[in-house]
Amino acid sequence: xxxxxxxxxxxxxxxxxxxxxxxxxxxxxxxxxxxxxxxxxxxxxxxxxxxxxxxxxxxxxxxxxxxxxxxxxxxxxxxxxxxxxxxxxxxxxxxxxxxxxxxxxxxxxxxxxxxxxxxxxxxxxxxxxxxxxxxxxxxxxxxxxxxxxxxxxxxxxxxxxxxxxxxxxxxxxxxxxxxxxxxxxxxxxxxxxxxxxxxxxxxxxxxxxxxxxxxxxxxxxxxxxxxxxxxxxxxxxxxxxxxxxxxxxxxxxxxxxxxxxxxxxxxxxxxxxxxxxxxxxxxxxxxxxxxxxxxxxxxxxxxxxxxxxxxxxxxxxxxxxxxxxxxxxxxxxxxxxxxxxxxxxxxxxxxxxxxxxxxxxxxxxxxxxxxxx
Amino acid sequence: xxxxxxxxxxxxxxxxxxxxxxxxxxxxxxxxxxxxxxxxxxxxxxxxxxxxxxxxxxxxxxxxxxxxxxxxxxxxxxxxxxxxxxxxxxxxxxxxxxxxxxxxxxxxxxxxxxxxxxxxxxxxxxxxxxxxxxxxxxxxxxxxxxxxxxxxxxxxxxxxxxxxxxxxxxxxxxxxxxxxxxxxxxxxxxxxxxxxxxxxxxxxxx
Numbered sequence: 001x002x003x004x005x006x007x008x009x010x011x012x013x014x015x016x017x018x019x020x021x022x023x024x025x026x027x028x029x030x031x032x033x034x035x036x037x038x039x040x041x042x043x044x045x046x047x048x049x050x051x052x053x054x055x056x057x058x059x060x061x062x063x064x065x066x067x068x069x070x071x072x073x074x075x076x077x078x079x080x081x082x083x084x085x086x087x088x089x090x091x092x093x094x095x096x097x098x099x100x101x102x103x104x105x106x107x108x109x110x111x112x113x114x115x116x117x118x119x120x121x122x123x124x125x126x127x128x129x130x131x132x133x134x135x136x137x138x139x140x141x142x143x144x145x146x147x148x149x150x151x152x153x154x155x156x157x158x159x160x161x162x163x164x165x166x167x168x169x170x171x172x173x174x175x176x177x178x179x180x181x182x183x184x185x186x187x188x189x190x191x192x193x194x195x196x197x198x199x200x201x202x203x204x205x206x207x208x209x210x211x212x213x214x215x216x217x218x219x220x221x222x223x224x225x226x227x228x229x230x231x232x233x234x235x236x237x238x239x240x241x242x243x244x245x246x247x248x249x250x251x252x253x254x255x256x257x258x259x260x261x262x263x264x265x266x267x268x269x270x271x272x273x274x275x276x277x278x279x280x281x282x283x284x285x286x287x288x289x290x291x292x293x294x295x296x297x298x299x300x301x302x303x304x305x306x307x308x309x310x311x312x313x314x315x316x317x318x319x320x321x322x323x324x325x326x327x328x329x330x331x332x333x334x335x336x337x338x339x340x341x342x343x344x345x346x347x348x349x350x351x352x353x354x355x356x357x358x359x360x361x362x363x364x365x366x367x368x369x370x371x372x373x
Numbered sequence: 374x375x376x377x378x379x380x381x382x383x384x385x386x387x388x389x390x391x392x393x394x395x396x397x398x399x400x401x402x403x404x405x406x407x408x409x410x411x412x413x414x415x416x417x418x419x420x421x422x423x424x425x426x427x428x429x430x431x432x433x434x435x436x437x438x439x440x441x442x443x444x445x446x447x448x449x450x451x452x453x454x455x456x457x458x459x460x461x462x463x464x465x466x467x468x469x470x471x472x473x474x475x476x477x478x479x480x481x482x483x484x485x486x487x488x489x490x491x492x493x494x495x496x497x498x499x500x501x502x503x504x505x506x507x508x509x510x511x512x513x514x515x516x517x518x519x520x521x522x523x524x525x526x527x528x529x530x531x532x533x534x535x536x537x538x539x540x541x542x543x544x545x546x547x548x549x550x551x552x553x554x555x556x557x558x559x560x561x562x563x564x565x566x567x568x569x570x571x572x573x574x575x576x577x578x579x
Contacts, residue, residue, distance in 0.1 A: 105403060140504060143432035150440020154412060157444065161405060161451050173451060180444055200504055 016210075016291075016310065018128075018203040021046065022136035043135040047124050051273060058272045060086045062326055069330040090265070098261030101163060108162035113259065113266035116155025120270045120277065122148045127280050128202050130290045130311035141202040142194055145281060146187050149236060152274070153179040156238075156245070159267065160255035171254025174337060175238060175245035181344045182235035182242075188352035189229035192221055192359040193285045196368065206289035211296030211370040213288035218368045221359040226286040228352050230324070233282065235340070237274040239325055241332035244340055279321035283314065287321075290314040296370030384424060391417040402459045404450045412443040429504040 025039035060075070060083060067074025075082030100109050126144060128134040138144055153176055160172020194200060196218055197208035208214075215222040235242035246254030256267045283289055290310035294302045335343070362368055394417065397410035415438040422431035463471070514520045 105405070108406065108409065111409070138428060140428045140432045143429060143436060143504070147432050147435035147440060150436060150444070151416075153444060154409075154439070154447070157447050157451070158405070158409065161447070169451065173448070176444060176448060180440070183440070 016131045016207060018131045018134070018137065018207070020134045020137045020203075043125075046133070047121060047135055050124060051121065051269070054276050055269045055272050056086045056090070058276060058322065059089070059268075061322075062272070062329075065323070065326045066330055069327075093265045094262055096261040098263060101165070101258050103164040104258065105162040105164065108158045109258075110263070112155050112159035112162060113263040113270075114155075115158065116152060116270040117266045119148050119152030119155065120273045122151075123277050124273065126202060127277060128206055128284060128289055129280075129314050130309070131203075133311060134203065137201060137203050139199075139201050141205070142190050142200045145202075146183070146190065149186075150180070150183060152270075155267075155270070156255050159259065163255075163258035165258050167252045168255050168257045171245045171251045171257070175255055178238070178242060178244060178340060179236050181341065182232040182348075185228055185232035185344060185348040185352050186236060188349070188356055189225040189232065190285060191356055192218070192225040195356075195359050195363050196222075202284060202289075206284060206291050209288040209291045210294055212294060213286065213291070215286040217370065218359065218362060221355055221362055222286060224351065224355045225359070226282065228348055228355070229282055229286065230278075230321075232344075232348060233278040234325060234328060235344070237271065237278055239275060240329040241335050242340060243334055244337055275322060275325055276318065279318045279325060280314070282321050283317035287317045288313070289317075380424065384421075387417050387420045387424075402462075404460065405447065408443060408446045408450060411446070412439055415439055415443065427503055429507055 021039050021043040025036045025043070028035040028039060063085070064074040064082075066072075075085035078084040078088050100106050123145065125135045126138065126141060128137070156175045156179070157172050160168040160170075160175070163169070193205060193214055196214050197205040199205060199208065209217070211217065213222075215226050218225075238245050245251075246256065251257070256264055259267060288294075290313050292302070292305040292308060292310065292313050294305060391414055394410045394413040398407050398414060401407040401410060416435060419431040419434040422428070422434060510517065511519050511523045
């Protein structure tokens, strides 16, 4: 393929070696306990920083984007272009009175926001941001992602029920029905990628896209799976047009009506980080994650693409997808409950099954681009 | 500190928490709290699977039991009871019978574990990619394959699925035909077909 570029002669495709923080800690353990503990500490600091900073940035961006979509300016007063608005709001939320309603189930009311945030943190742990920026990598990656997403619904269900308020309760029931329905379609879409990559490990899935991202390499099935995944996971995180669980015109604020102060902030933060996670996982599974844009065989082109660091690729893809999800919110009206159920069970699910079958055929006969490598 | 010590500490920590939540499951007087405690028991048993290097099993445990079964249990409780409702304390006779059954079951289980020799399992090394090994074994029809039980279970699940729909589906009274709310294009109303061998329905129409 040196026809395309003379650089192909010198530049072999860059090989990415994945080193997660957990594996570094495990390697260091026999030698020095201190070094291992430092890596674990680094991982914890990294996850907490990621959680806090991404939350701050996304909430600011959401408000700015909402403003511009509606021909407004969005927050402008606190700091230049209002960049400290979220910081001010966070301080306000933290000093606000944090109360538990009188008739509530107090234990569960306190525990519920922690469950929601725990599920989100557990997912951040496995998200591969670059070959060296991933806290842990498991050989059951995709199963882990699906399992923890199902775990997250418990926080919402418990929060709504323990508030002892009919709006919270109806919101929680809707959220539960919605999340466990759309989980099926999201999983079917992920299985397509598992079929192509032949592994459940997230870093392995990213590395399997070294010759091209699955969205275009797998012909049509990759595109269909990507669209199903984005729709289903938008529903799973209760974003508009699937914000039926907290539809403010019907249910006050749904499952978090009775929450205030820091525990409301937990639900809110979990919701925004979940949006980041959905965008990050969609980028990882379908757009190659941190893998630069490669075309199998065009080594010169690929090595030019490698000049952009892997983390920047991930950031760019994830930002684009986050913007897409925010764009949904300010474009589509909210679905009705029955429309939401019909979309899942009568449209997405059958399409997902047919697509999975088609993907199996494509893999079986090696019909996708660059099957040899 | 050796690796064995870390594992032992982890094991006893998980075991103690499991016991705590298991006792909470059966003693909680609010049904939903019992369900939440049950969820923690199931998550902690996934922790045991991870310690046994069966990560795939742990993932499936959380996926099926927490994401599926506990969520359905919580749903049922949410539909049928409220926060203020407390379970009644059982009468003394029921308590005594329950204790007797528990002691009997504990004795039987303990006897089985104490008299069985588990030597064969101790030296079996777990496969590196457990998901791949499980998948291959499930679809293998050779001497070490499980394709027949796998297919039988899938048939059983399908029967349960169809049965669940049959039980849950309401047959509307003849005066109220089943509609989809009228927002499917071209749909006015849908009258369910009359069943042929329905003695009651036939009698009422005759």
